[in-house]
Amino acid sequence: MAKREVKTDLWVYDLLKQANIHLDPQGSSIKEIDTALKTASKKGTGKVGFPEYVGVVKDYLLVIEDKADLAKHIKLDDKGNISAETAAITDYAVNGAVFYGKHLAENTSYKKVIVFGVSGDEKKHKITPVYIDETEFYRELLEVESFISFNEDNIDEYYIREILKENTDYEKETAEILKDASVLHEDLRNYGNLLDTEKPLIVSGILLALRESEYKNFSVNDLTGDSVKTDGQKIYDAINANLQRANVSPEVKKDKILSQFAFIKDTVKLNEVEPKLKKTPLKHFAEYLNDKIYKSIRYISSAEDYIGRFYGEFMSYSGGDGDR
Numbered sequence: 001m002a003k004r005e006v007k008t009d010l011w012v013y014d015l016l017k018q019a020n021i022h023l024d025p026q027g028s029s030i031k032e033i034d035t036a037l038k039t040a041s042k043k044g045t046g047k048v049g050f051p052e053y054v055g056v057v058k059d060y061l062l063v064i065e066d067k068a069d070l071a072k073h074i075k076l077d078d079k080g081n082i083s084a085e086t087a088a089i090t091d092y093a094v095n096g097a098v099f100y101g102k103h104l105a106e107n108t109s110y111k112k113v114i115v116f117g118v119s120g121d122e123k124k125h126k127i128t129p130v131y132i133d134e135t136e137f138y139r140e141l142l143e144v145e146s147f148i149s150f151n152e153d154n155i156d157e158y159y160i161r162e163i164l165k166e167n168t169d170y171e172k173e174t175a176e177i178l179k180d181a182s183v184l185h186e187d188l189r190n191y192g193n194l195l196d197t198e199k200p201l202i203v204s205g206i207l208l209a210l211r212e213s214e215y216k217n218f219s220v221n222d223l224t225g226d227s228v229k230t231d232g233q234k235i236y237d238a239i240n241a242n243l244q245r246a247n248v249s250p251e252v253k254k255d256k257i258l259s260q261f262a263f264i265k266d267t268v269k270l271n272e273v274e275p276k277l278k279k280t281p282l283k284h285f286a287e288y289l290n291d292k293i294y295k296s297i298r299y300i301s302s303a304e305d306y307i308g309r310f311y312g313e314f315m316s317y318s319g320g321d322g323d324r
Contacts, residue, residue, distance in 0.1 A: 008068045009052055011122050016053065019147040023055035023062060030056060036107035042089045042099055051100045057155050061110040065097035066118040073119035073126050082130075082140070093117035094128050094140075101132040112159070114150065122215070131163050139163070145214070180292045187288065191281040193269055205261045206286050209238035210294045217241050220290050223283035225273045231282040232265035239264075 009025070016023055027050050028034040040049035053064040067073065074094035077083040088095040094117025101115035111134040118127050129141040129150075141162055149158040188199045212218035218238035223231040239261050248254040264270065270282050277284050 023053035026050045061113045063115040067093040070120045208242045209235045212238040230271040232271045236265040
């Protein structure tokens with residue numbers, strides 16, 4: 001078990017590094033926090049206790065507790081609240097995180113505390129943020145897939161939107177979505193020479209491939225216009241990997257879905273460097289989708305709605321009306 005816990009600790013460290021967040025492991029370099037942790041034993045003995053990671057981003061105090069076993073993610077009491085029993089605090093990720101968060105909210109000057117219970121590993125995991133204010137009131141938030149929303153660039157927007165439940169300047173308006181869909185559709189017509197039935201497949205295929213970027217299996221920068229392993233082949237391979245990750249079964253169903261994307265690797269025009277673009281059309285489309293759509297999805301609770309609105313509008317351009 002100890003070996004599994006260490007692997008989880010290292011995986012969480014990698015997630016923090018990817019999000020450009022620096023937290024201290026097993027203690028704190030901030031004197032006020034370090035002093036408070038000297039009486040933070042999870043067993044309630046008044047002795048020292050350390051979460052896996054703790055630190056500050058802007059004026060937010062972040063705390064992480066992790067467990068290797070998904071079954072040790074969270075324990076609720078009879079009323080459906082996060083259990084405050086000593087055994088639950090000791091053995092479960094969310095419970096331990098909330099314990100440390102409350103202790104630090106009470107014993108430091110930080111008024112905004114976000115704690116995370118993390119369980120599992122890179123392949124299968126849960127990351128649950130919980131907000132704790134200066135009154136030690138806590139609120140469990142929607143699960144996230146990474147810590148990207150909590151770095152210096154994004155944490156204020158996350159706080160306003162997910163905790164205060166207010167709109168932010170970063171929320172894309174419908175007009176912007178309509179514009180993005182229109183521009184992409186025009187580019188697909190100009191540079192792709194595609195059938196109307198193929199255009200939405202290009203969009204959905206690239207979005208599936210971009211999901212593999214989270215696992216370092218795909219990057220837009222890898223699309224170099226190589227004639228041996230083409231950009232289309234790289235995208236196709238990433239789509240295949242993502243379908244496998246989603247456990248699409250039976251195999252015949254996965255193969256049928258995958259076959260619909262075969263034209264991405266087989267269409268010569270898509271895989272040749274276009275003189276005006278100075279890159280392949282596929283790379284151009286992937287960059288556009290990555291910058292305008294994929295990177296704009298900061299919050300897991302709005303991701304599906306955002307993609308749905310974009311995709312629905314895009315489909316209106318590809319509904320068989322050749323004049324659009």
